Amino acid sequence: MREAPQSPEDQKRALLEAQDGFIAAFGQMGSAWGISRTMAEVQALLYITGEPLCTDDIMERLRISRGNASMSLRALLDWGVISRAHKRGDRKEYFQADQDVWDMFRAILRERMKREVDPLLASLHEIRDKTNSDLPGKGKRSRDDDPELRQKVDEHNTRLDSMLRFFETVEALSQKFVSPAGRGLKIAATLLTSPLLTGGGRER
Amino acid sequence: MREAPQSPEDQKRALLEAQDGFIAAFGQMGSAWGISRTMAEVQALLYITGEPLCTDDIMERLRISRGNASMSLRALLDWGVISRAHKRGDRKEYFQADQDVWDMFRAILRERMKREVDPLLASLHEIRDKTNSDLPGKGKRSRDDDPELRQKVDEHNTRLDSMLRFFETVEALSQKFVSPAGRGLKIAATLLTSPLLTGGGRER
DNA sequence: AAGTGATTTCAATCATTTCTGAAATTGTCG
DNA sequence: CGACAATTTCAGAAATGATTGAAATCACTT
Numbered sequence: 001m002r003e004a005p006q007s008p009e010d011q012k013r014a015l016l017e018a019q020d021g022f023i024a025a026f027g028q029m030g031s032a033w034g035i036s037r038t039m040a041e042v043q044a045l046l047y048i049t050g051e052p053l054c055t056d057d058i059m060e061r062l063r064i065s066r067g068n069a070s071m072s073l074r075a076l077l078d079w080g081v082i083s084r085a086h087k088r089g090d091r092k093e094y095f096q097a098d099q100d101v102w103d104m105f106r107a108i109l110r111e112r113m114k115r116e117v118d119p120l121l122a123s124l125h126e127i128r129d130k131t132n133s134d135l136p137g138k139g140k141r142s143r144d145d146d147p148e149l150r151q152k153v154d155e156h157n158t159r160l161d162s163m164l165r166f167f168e169t170v171e172a173l174s175q176k177f178v179s180p181a182g183r184g185l186k187i188a189a190t191l192l193t194s195p196l197l198t199g200g201g202r203e204r
Numbered sequence: 205m206r207e208a209p210q211s212p213e214d215q216k217r218a219l220l221e222a223q224d225g226f227i228a229a230f231g232q233m234g235s236a237w238g239i240s241r242t243m244a245e246v247q248a249l250l251y252i253t254g255e256p257l258c259t260d261d262i263m264e265r266l267r268i269s270r271g272n273a274s275m276s277l278r279a280l281l282d283w284g285v286i287s288r289a290h291k292r293g294d295r296k297e298y299f300q301a302d303q304d305v306w307d308m309f310r311a312i313l314r315e316r317m318k319r320e321v322d323p324l325l326a327s328l329h330e331i332r333d334k335t336n337s338d339l340p341g342k343g344k345r346s347r348d349d350d351p352e353l354r355q356k357v358d359e360h361n362t363r364l365d366s367m368l369r370f371f372e373t374v375e376a377l378s379q380k381f382v383s384p385a386g387r388g389l390k391i392a393a394t395l396l397t398s399p400l401l402t403g404g405g406r407e408r
Numbered sequence: 409a410a411g412t413g414a415t416t417t418c419a420a421t422c423a424t425t426t427c428t429g430a431a432a433t434t435g436t437c438g
Numbered sequence: 439c440g441a442c443a444a445t446t447t448c449a450g451a452a453a454t455g456a457t458t459g460a461a462a463t464c465a466c467t468t
Contacts, residue, residue: 014335021330032238054444116233149219270415275417
Protein backbone atom coordinates (compact mmCIF):
# COMPACT_ATOMS: atom_id res chain seq x y z
CA MET A 1 0.00 0.00 0.00
CA ARG A 2 2.99 2.31 -0.38
CA GLU A 3 2.48 5.25 -2.69
CA ALA A 4 5.98 6.70 -2.77
CA PRO A 5 7.76 5.86 -6.04
CA GLN A 6 11.08 4.18 -5.42
CA SER A 7 14.37 4.91 -7.06
CA PRO A 8 16.63 1.96 -7.89
CA GLU A 9 18.85 3.14 -5.03
CA ASP A 10 15.96 2.83 -2.59
CA GLN A 11 15.15 -0.62 -3.88
CA LYS A 12 18.71 -1.71 -3.53
CA ARG A 13 18.91 -0.38 0.02
CA ALA A 14 15.68 -2.16 0.89
CA LEU A 15 17.03 -5.41 -0.51
CA LEU A 16 20.21 -5.13 1.53
CA GLU A 17 18.21 -4.38 4.65
CA ALA A 18 15.99 -7.38 4.11
CA GLN A 19 19.06 -9.55 3.66
CA ASP A 20 20.53 -8.17 6.85
CA GLY A 21 17.35 -9.08 8.67
CA PHE A 22 17.59 -12.62 7.42
CA ILE A 23 21.26 -12.84 8.34
CA ALA A 24 20.61 -11.55 11.84
CA ALA A 25 17.72 -13.96 12.44
CA PHE A 26 19.75 -16.88 11.19
CA GLY A 27 22.76 -15.94 13.30
CA GLN A 28 20.51 -15.68 16.32
CA MET A 29 19.17 -19.14 15.80
CA GLY A 30 22.60 -20.57 15.11
CA SER A 31 23.96 -19.37 18.40
CA ALA A 32 21.06 -20.94 20.28
CA TRP A 33 21.99 -24.27 18.70
CA GLY A 34 25.64 -24.12 19.61
CA ILE A 35 27.00 -22.81 16.31
CA SER A 36 28.93 -19.59 16.59
CA ARG A 37 26.89 -16.58 15.58
CA THR A 38 29.43 -15.41 13.04
CA MET A 39 29.69 -18.80 11.40
CA ALA A 40 25.92 -18.89 11.02
CA GLU A 41 25.90 -15.35 9.66
CA VAL A 42 28.52 -16.10 7.05
CA GLN A 43 26.50 -19.08 5.94
CA ALA A 44 23.35 -16.97 5.82
CA LEU A 45 25.05 -14.24 3.82
CA LEU A 46 26.39 -16.65 1.23
CA TYR A 47 23.05 -18.37 1.03
CA ILE A 48 20.78 -15.37 0.67
CA THR A 49 23.19 -13.61 -1.67
CA GLY A 50 23.42 -16.62 -3.95
CA GLU A 51 26.65 -15.57 -5.57
CA PRO A 52 30.29 -16.28 -4.76
CA LEU A 53 31.83 -13.78 -2.36
CA CYS A 54 35.44 -13.28 -1.38
CA THR A 55 36.84 -12.82 2.10
CA ASP A 56 36.85 -9.03 1.79
CA ASP A 57 33.21 -8.92 0.69
CA ILE A 58 32.29 -10.89 3.77
CA MET A 59 34.46 -8.85 6.13
CA GLU A 60 32.94 -5.66 4.88
CA ARG A 61 29.33 -6.78 4.84
CA LEU A 62 29.42 -8.46 8.23
CA ARG A 63 31.91 -6.05 9.84
CA ILE A 64 34.19 -8.76 11.11
CA SER A 65 37.96 -9.14 11.13
CA ARG A 66 39.96 -10.95 8.51
CA GLY A 67 40.94 -13.63 11.01
CA ASN A 68 37.39 -14.29 12.01
CA ALA A 69 36.23 -14.46 8.41
CA SER A 70 39.00 -16.86 7.52
CA MET A 71 38.26 -19.18 10.43
CA SER A 72 34.52 -19.17 9.91
CA LEU A 73 34.90 -19.94 6.22
CA ARG A 74 37.27 -22.74 7.00
CA ALA A 75 34.84 -24.25 9.48
CA LEU A 76 31.97 -24.02 6.99
CA LEU A 77 34.13 -25.73 4.37
CA ASP A 78 34.93 -28.49 6.87
CA TRP A 79 31.25 -28.92 7.55
CA GLY A 80 30.70 -29.18 3.82
CA VAL A 81 27.99 -26.53 3.60
CA ILE A 82 29.89 -24.08 1.39
CA SER A 83 32.42 -24.57 -1.37
CA ARG A 84 35.28 -22.71 -3.00
CA ALA A 85 34.99 -20.94 -6.32
CA HIS A 86 37.36 -18.94 -8.46
CA LYS A 87 37.04 -16.09 -10.92
CA ARG A 88 39.39 -16.14 -13.86
CA GLY A 89 42.11 -13.57 -13.73
CA ASP A 90 41.52 -13.08 -10.01
CA ARG A 91 43.85 -14.48 -7.44
CA LYS A 92 41.32 -14.32 -4.61
CA GLU A 93 39.25 -17.23 -3.46
CA TYR A 94 35.49 -16.99 -3.59
CA PHE A 95 32.97 -18.96 -1.60
CA GLN A 96 29.41 -19.98 -2.24
CA ALA A 97 26.74 -21.75 -0.28
CA ASP A 98 24.93 -24.85 -1.30
CA GLN A 99 21.60 -23.58 -2.64
CA ASP A 100 19.46 -26.45 -1.43
CA VAL A 101 18.26 -25.85 2.11
CA TRP A 102 17.73 -29.54 2.78
CA ASP A 103 21.22 -30.43 1.66
CA MET A 104 22.59 -27.72 3.85
CA PHE A 105 20.78 -28.96 6.90
CA ARG A 106 21.60 -32.55 6.23
CA ALA A 107 25.26 -31.55 6.12
CA ILE A 108 24.95 -29.75 9.43
CA LEU A 109 23.09 -32.66 10.97
CA ARG A 110 25.70 -35.13 9.77
CA GLU A 111 28.52 -33.06 11.20
CA ARG A 112 26.87 -32.59 14.57
CA MET A 113 26.01 -36.26 14.92
CA LYS A 114 29.61 -37.12 14.22
CA ARG A 115 30.92 -34.60 16.70
CA GLU A 116 28.50 -34.83 19.56
CA VAL A 117 26.31 -37.89 19.45
CA ASP A 118 29.03 -40.36 18.56
CA PRO A 119 31.25 -39.41 21.52
CA LEU A 120 28.28 -39.62 23.87
CA LEU A 121 27.43 -43.06 22.54
CA ALA A 122 31.03 -44.18 22.93
CA SER A 123 31.12 -42.93 26.46
CA LEU A 124 27.80 -44.61 27.27
CA HIS A 125 29.09 -47.90 25.93
CA GLU A 126 32.23 -47.58 27.98
CA ILE A 127 30.30 -46.89 31.15
CA ARG A 128 27.97 -49.81 30.52
CA ASP A 129 30.82 -52.21 29.92
CA LYS A 130 32.69 -51.06 32.97
CA THR A 131 29.63 -51.32 35.16
CA ASN A 132 28.85 -54.79 33.92
CA SER A 133 32.27 -56.20 34.62
CA ASP A 134 32.52 -54.52 37.99
CA LEU A 135 28.99 -55.34 39.02
CA PRO A 136 28.03 -58.57 37.27
CA GLY A 137 24.40 -59.10 36.28
CA LYS A 138 21.70 -61.20 37.91
CA GLY A 139 23.46 -64.38 36.81
CA LYS A 140 26.09 -64.64 39.48
CA ARG A 141 26.16 -62.86 42.78
CA SER A 142 28.92 -62.56 45.31
CA ARG A 143 28.13 -63.58 48.87
CA ASP A 144 28.56 -59.92 49.91
CA ASP A 145 25.59 -58.90 47.82
CA ASP A 146 23.12 -56.55 49.34
CA PRO A 147 19.71 -56.95 47.66
CA GLU A 148 18.90 -53.26 47.81
CA LEU A 149 22.15 -52.28 46.13
CA ARG A 150 21.68 -55.05 43.61
CA GLN A 151 18.34 -53.57 42.66
CA LYS A 152 19.80 -50.09 42.27
CA VAL A 153 22.50 -51.43 40.02
CA ASP A 154 19.94 -53.24 37.90
CA GLU A 155 17.87 -50.11 37.59
CA HIS A 156 20.93 -48.10 36.69
CA ASN A 157 21.72 -50.57 33.95
CA THR A 158 18.18 -50.51 32.66
CA ARG A 159 18.18 -46.75 32.38
CA LEU A 160 21.60 -46.70 30.79
CA ASP A 161 20.38 -49.23 28.25
CA SER A 162 17.31 -47.26 27.32
CA MET A 163 19.44 -44.17 26.88
CA LEU A 164 21.80 -46.18 24.69
CA ARG A 165 18.97 -47.57 22.62
CA PHE A 166 17.56 -44.08 22.22
CA PHE A 167 20.77 -42.63 20.89
CA GLU A 168 21.46 -45.61 18.70
CA THR A 169 18.03 -45.14 17.14
CA VAL A 170 18.62 -41.44 16.67
CA GLU A 171 21.96 -42.18 15.13
CA ALA A 172 20.53 -44.77 12.77
CA LEU A 173 17.71 -42.43 11.81
CA SER A 174 20.06 -39.58 11.09
CA GLN A 175 22.22 -41.84 8.92
CA LYS A 176 19.21 -42.78 6.87
CA PHE A 177 18.09 -39.22 6.70
CA VAL A 178 21.50 -37.97 5.76
CA SER A 179 22.81 -40.35 3.14
CA PRO A 180 21.43 -40.02 -0.37
CA ALA A 181 20.95 -36.53 -1.69
CA GLY A 182 17.45 -35.14 -1.91
CA ARG A 183 16.04 -37.67 0.51
CA GLY A 184 15.25 -35.30 3.37
CA LEU A 185 12.37 -33.61 1.64
CA LYS A 186 10.84 -36.89 0.50
CA ILE A 187 11.04 -38.32 4.00
CA ALA A 188 9.47 -35.23 5.48
CA ALA A 189 6.67 -35.26 2.93
CA THR A 190 5.97 -38.94 3.56
CA LEU A 191 5.96 -38.44 7.27
CA LEU A 192 3.60 -35.52 7.11
CA THR A 193 1.00 -37.49 5.19
CA SER A 194 1.67 -40.89 6.70
CA PRO A 195 -1.31 -42.63 8.34
CA LEU A 196 0.89 -43.17 11.37
CA LEU A 197 0.78 -39.46 11.93
CA THR A 198 -2.49 -38.26 10.53
CA GLY A 199 -4.67 -41.28 11.27
CA GLY A 200 -5.28 -43.38 14.36
CA GLY A 201 -4.27 -41.02 17.14
CA ARG A 202 -6.86 -39.38 19.34
CA GLU A 203 -5.15 -36.02 19.20
CA ARG A 204 -7.97 -33.74 20.34
CA MET B 205 37.03 -61.24 34.12
CA ARG B 206 37.89 -59.71 37.49
CA GLU B 207 38.90 -62.07 40.25
CA ALA B 208 38.95 -59.72 43.24
CA PRO B 209 35.85 -60.21 45.42
CA GLN B 210 34.00 -56.94 45.96
CA SER B 211 32.61 -55.62 49.18
CA PRO B 212 29.25 -53.85 49.02
CA GLU B 213 31.16 -50.60 49.60
CA ASP B 214 33.23 -51.21 46.49
CA GLN B 215 30.13 -51.98 44.49
CA LYS B 216 28.46 -48.84 45.69
CA ARG B 217 31.47 -46.72 44.85
CA ALA B 218 31.62 -48.29 41.41
CA LEU B 219 27.96 -47.51 40.85
CA LEU B 220 28.42 -43.90 41.83
CA GLU B 221 31.41 -43.60 39.56
CA ALA B 222 29.52 -45.04 36.65
CA GLN B 223 26.71 -42.59 37.29
CA ASP B 224 29.17 -39.74 37.38
CA GLY B 225 30.52 -40.85 34.04
CA PHE B 226 27.05 -40.77 32.56
CA ILE B 227 26.34 -37.38 34.08
CA ALA B 228 29.57 -35.94 32.73
CA ALA B 229 28.98 -37.29 29.23
CA PHE B 230 25.45 -35.99 29.18
CA GLY B 231 26.49 -32.56 30.45
CA GLN B 232 29.14 -32.42 27.77
CA MET B 233 26.65 -33.13 25.06
CA GLY B 234 24.12 -30.70 26.48
CA SER B 235 26.55 -27.83 26.36
CA ALA B 236 27.36 -28.55 22.73
CA TRP B 237 23.66 -28.25 21.93
CA GLY B 238 23.15 -24.94 23.68
CA ILE B 239 21.81 -26.21 26.99
CA SER B 240 23.82 -25.15 30.00
CA ARG B 241 26.10 -27.89 31.21
CA THR B 242 24.74 -27.75 34.73
CA MET B 243 21.15 -27.96 33.59
CA ALA B 244 21.98 -31.05 31.56
CA GLU B 245 23.85 -32.57 34.47
CA VAL B 246 20.97 -32.07 36.86
CA GLN B 247 18.67 -33.73 34.37
CA ALA B 248 21.13 -36.59 33.94
CA LEU B 249 21.50 -37.06 37.68
CA LEU B 250 17.75 -37.20 38.26
CA TYR B 251 17.35 -39.55 35.33
CA ILE B 252 20.07 -42.05 36.12
CA THR B 253 19.29 -42.01 39.81
CA GLY B 254 15.63 -42.69 39.21
CA GLU B 255 14.49 -41.47 42.58
CA PRO B 256 13.34 -38.08 43.82
CA LEU B 257 16.17 -35.86 45.07
CA CYS B 258 16.03 -32.60 46.97
CA THR B 259 18.00 -29.45 46.31
CA ASP B 260 20.65 -30.34 48.86
CA ASP B 261 21.19 -33.81 47.40
CA ILE B 262 21.80 -32.23 44.03
CA MET B 263 24.06 -29.49 45.39
CA GLU B 264 26.17 -32.03 47.16
CA ARG B 265 26.40 -34.58 44.39
CA LEU B 266 27.11 -32.07 41.64
CA ARG B 267 29.09 -29.65 43.80
CA ILE B 268 27.13 -26.62 42.75
CA SER B 269 25.74 -23.66 44.66
CA ARG B 270 22.24 -23.41 46.01
CA GLY B 271 21.41 -20.62 43.60
CA ASN B 272 22.58 -22.55 40.61
CA ALA B 273 20.68 -25.66 41.67
CA SER B 274 17.53 -23.66 42.18
CA MET B 275 17.75 -21.97 38.81
CA SER B 276 18.56 -25.15 36.92
CA LEU B 277 15.68 -27.01 38.55
CA ARG B 278 13.33 -24.20 37.73
CA ALA B 279 14.40 -24.23 34.10
CA LEU B 280 13.97 -28.01 33.86
CA LEU B 281 10.50 -27.68 35.37
CA ASP B 282 9.65 -25.01 32.80
CA TRP B 283 10.83 -27.30 30.05
CA GLY B 284 8.58 -29.98 31.47
CA VAL B 285 11.27 -32.66 31.70
CA ILE B 286 11.23 -33.07 35.49
CA SER B 287 8.47 -32.80 38.06
CA ARG B 288 8.06 -32.00 41.73
CA ALA B 289 7.52 -34.61 44.39
CA HIS B 290 7.04 -34.51 48.13
CA LYS B 291 7.84 -36.82 51.00
CA ARG B 292 5.36 -36.88 53.83
CA GLY B 293 6.56 -35.21 56.98
CA ASP B 294 9.28 -33.41 55.02
CA ARG B 295 9.05 -29.77 54.17
CA LYS B 296 11.59 -29.97 51.36
CA GLU B 297 10.70 -30.26 47.73
CA TYR B 298 11.94 -33.25 45.77
CA PHE B 299 12.38 -33.55 42.05
CA GLN B 300 12.32 -36.46 39.68
CA ALA B 301 12.92 -36.96 36.02
CA ASP B 302 10.54 -38.45 33.55
CA GLN B 303 11.73 -42.03 33.15
CA ASP B 304 10.88 -42.37 29.46
CA VAL B 305 13.76 -41.17 27.31
CA TRP B 306 11.53 -40.49 24.34
CA ASP B 307 9.16 -38.39 26.39
CA MET B 308 12.06 -36.48 27.75
CA PHE B 309 13.46 -35.70 24.33
CA ARG B 310 10.10 -34.85 22.91
CA ALA B 311 9.72 -32.31 25.72
CA ILE B 312 13.10 -30.82 24.95
CA LEU B 313 12.34 -30.73 21.25
CA ARG B 314 9.02 -29.02 21.86
CA GLU B 315 10.61 -26.38 24.04
CA ARG B 316 13.41 -25.65 21.64
CA MET B 317 11.07 -25.36 18.67
CA LYS B 318 9.00 -22.89 20.61
CA ARG B 319 11.99 -20.87 21.66
CA GLU B 320 14.19 -20.89 18.62
CA VAL B 321 12.42 -21.99 15.48
CA ASP B 322 9.23 -20.03 15.98
CA PRO B 323 11.03 -16.68 16.37
CA LEU B 324 13.10 -17.39 13.28
CA LEU B 325 9.98 -18.21 11.32
CA ALA B 326 8.27 -15.06 12.55
CA SER B 327 11.24 -12.99 11.56
CA LEU B 328 11.42 -14.66 8.15
CA HIS B 329 7.76 -13.90 7.53
CA GLU B 330 8.26 -10.32 8.54
CA ILE B 331 11.20 -9.90 6.20
CA ARG B 332 9.31 -11.48 3.34
CA ASP B 333 6.30 -9.25 3.83
CA LYS B 334 8.37 -6.14 4.11
CA THR B 335 10.37 -7.00 1.01
CA ASN B 336 7.26 -7.70 -0.99
CA SER B 337 5.57 -4.43 -0.20
CA ASP B 338 8.73 -2.44 -0.77
CA LEU B 339 9.74 -4.31 -3.88
CA PRO B 340 6.59 -5.61 -5.55
CA GLY B 341 6.75 -8.85 -7.51
CA LYS B 342 6.88 -9.48 -11.23
CA GLY B 343 3.31 -8.22 -11.64
CA LYS B 344 3.89 -4.49 -11.60
CA ARG B 345 7.13 -2.73 -12.13
CA SER B 346 8.01 0.90 -11.67
CA ARG B 347 9.56 2.71 -14.59
CA ASP B 348 12.76 3.07 -12.58
CA ASP B 349 13.21 -0.69 -12.54
CA ASP B 350 16.62 -2.02 -13.34
CA PRO B 351 16.38 -5.58 -14.73
CA GLU B 352 19.49 -6.78 -12.98
CA LEU B 353 18.28 -5.57 -9.61
CA ARG B 354 14.85 -7.00 -10.31
CA GLN B 355 16.42 -10.39 -10.88
CA LYS B 356 18.37 -10.18 -7.66
CA VAL B 357 15.25 -9.31 -5.76
CA ASP B 358 13.43 -12.23 -7.29
CA GLU B 359 16.24 -14.58 -6.38
CA HIS B 360 16.31 -13.22 -2.87
CA ASN B 361 12.61 -13.90 -2.56
CA THR B 362 12.98 -17.39 -3.94
CA ARG B 363 15.65 -18.28 -1.43
CA LEU B 364 13.74 -16.72 1.41
CA ASP B 365 10.72 -18.75 0.41
CA SER B 366 12.58 -22.03 0.32
CA MET B 367 14.03 -21.28 3.74
CA LEU B 368 10.54 -20.50 4.97
CA ARG B 369 9.14 -23.69 3.50
CA PHE B 370 11.96 -25.65 5.08
CA PHE B 371 11.32 -24.34 8.55
CA GLU B 372 7.59 -24.66 8.21
CA THR B 373 8.05 -28.30 7.31
CA VAL B 374 10.40 -28.85 10.20
CA GLU B 375 7.94 -27.16 12.50
CA ALA B 376 5.03 -29.24 11.22
CA LEU B 377 7.07 -32.41 11.54
CA SER B 378 8.10 -31.62 15.06
CA GLN B 379 4.50 -30.93 16.03
CA LYS B 380 3.47 -34.30 14.74
CA PHE B 381 6.38 -35.93 16.41
CA VAL B 382 5.77 -34.19 19.66
CA SER B 383 2.06 -34.38 20.31
CA PRO B 384 0.65 -37.67 21.55
CA ALA B 385 2.66 -39.57 24.12
CA GLY B 386 4.63 -42.59 23.00
CA ARG B 387 4.58 -41.65 19.35
CA GLY B 388 8.25 -40.90 18.93
CA LEU B 389 9.37 -44.46 19.17
CA LYS B 390 6.71 -45.73 16.80
CA ILE B 391 7.62 -43.11 14.23
CA ALA B 392 11.28 -43.94 14.52
CA ALA B 393 10.60 -47.64 14.16
CA THR B 394 8.42 -47.07 11.11
CA LEU B 395 10.99 -44.84 9.52
CA LEU B 396 13.81 -47.27 10.08
CA THR B 397 11.97 -50.07 8.32
CA SER B 398 10.09 -48.00 5.79
CA PRO B 399 10.66 -48.91 2.13
CA LEU B 400 11.31 -45.24 1.52
CA LEU B 401 14.48 -45.63 3.50
CA THR B 402 15.57 -49.21 3.06
CA GLY B 403 14.35 -49.78 -0.47
CA GLY B 404 14.70 -47.86 -3.74
CA GLY B 405 17.86 -45.83 -3.19
CA ARG B 406 21.13 -46.79 -4.83
CA GLU B 407 23.11 -46.24 -1.69
CA ARG B 408 26.24 -48.26 -2.51
C1' DA C 409 2.91 -12.06 64.19
C1' DA C 410 7.20 -13.86 65.19
C1' DG C 411 10.09 -17.73 64.19
C1' DT C 412 12.02 -21.13 61.15
C1' DG C 413 13.57 -23.44 57.34
C1' DA C 414 13.12 -23.73 52.38
C1' DT C 415 13.42 -21.30 48.16
C1' DT C 416 14.32 -17.55 44.97
C1' DT C 417 16.64 -13.62 43.32
C1' DC C 418 20.34 -10.97 41.59
C1' DA C 419 24.67 -8.10 41.63
C1' DA C 420 29.28 -9.44 41.56
C1' DT C 421 32.55 -12.69 40.07
C1' DC C 422 34.42 -16.26 37.43
C1' DA C 423 34.91 -19.17 33.19
C1' DT C 424 34.40 -19.93 28.50
C1' DT C 425 33.91 -18.68 23.95
C1' DT C 426 34.60 -15.64 20.31
C1' DC C 427 37.05 -12.05 17.94
C1' DT C 428 40.84 -9.15 16.64
C1' DG C 429 44.96 -7.78 14.42
C1' DA C 430 49.47 -8.22 13.53
C1' DA C 431 52.91 -11.57 12.31
C1' DA C 432 53.90 -15.81 9.91
C1' DT C 433 52.97 -18.58 6.03
C1' DT C 434 51.65 -19.87 1.48
C1' DG C 435 51.42 -19.46 -3.35
C1' DT C 436 51.96 -16.87 -7.78
C1' DC C 437 54.20 -14.18 -11.01
C1' DG C 438 57.87 -11.82 -13.44
C1' DC D 439 64.80 -16.02 -6.53
C1' DG D 440 62.56 -11.80 -4.69
C1' DA D 441 58.31 -9.24 -4.46
C1' DC D 442 53.85 -9.13 -3.46
C1' DA D 443 49.06 -10.41 -2.65
C1' DA D 444 46.16 -13.71 -0.33
C1' DT D 445 45.46 -16.55 3.46
C1' DT D 446 46.18 -18.66 7.95
C1' DT D 447 47.47 -18.69 12.65
C1' DC D 448 47.36 -17.50 17.34
C1' DA D 449 48.23 -14.77 21.70
C1' DG D 450 45.75 -11.68 24.04
C1' DA D 451 41.43 -8.59 24.37
C1' DA D 452 36.58 -8.36 24.48
C1' DA D 453 32.17 -10.26 24.86
C1' DT D 454 29.15 -13.48 26.48
C1' DG D 455 27.42 -16.83 29.52
C1' DA D 456 27.44 -19.40 33.87
C1' DT D 457 27.97 -19.56 38.89
C1' DT D 458 28.15 -18.02 43.47
C1' DG D 459 26.52 -16.48 47.86
C1' DA D 460 24.27 -13.60 50.71
C1' DA D 461 20.03 -11.12 51.30
C1' DA D 462 15.15 -11.08 50.33
C1' DT D 463 11.07 -13.63 50.02
C1' DC D 464 7.90 -17.23 50.83
C1' DA D 465 5.24 -20.69 53.38
C1' DC D 466 4.40 -22.93 57.21
C1' DT D 467 3.92 -23.55 62.49
C1' DT D 468 3.29 -22.27 66.94
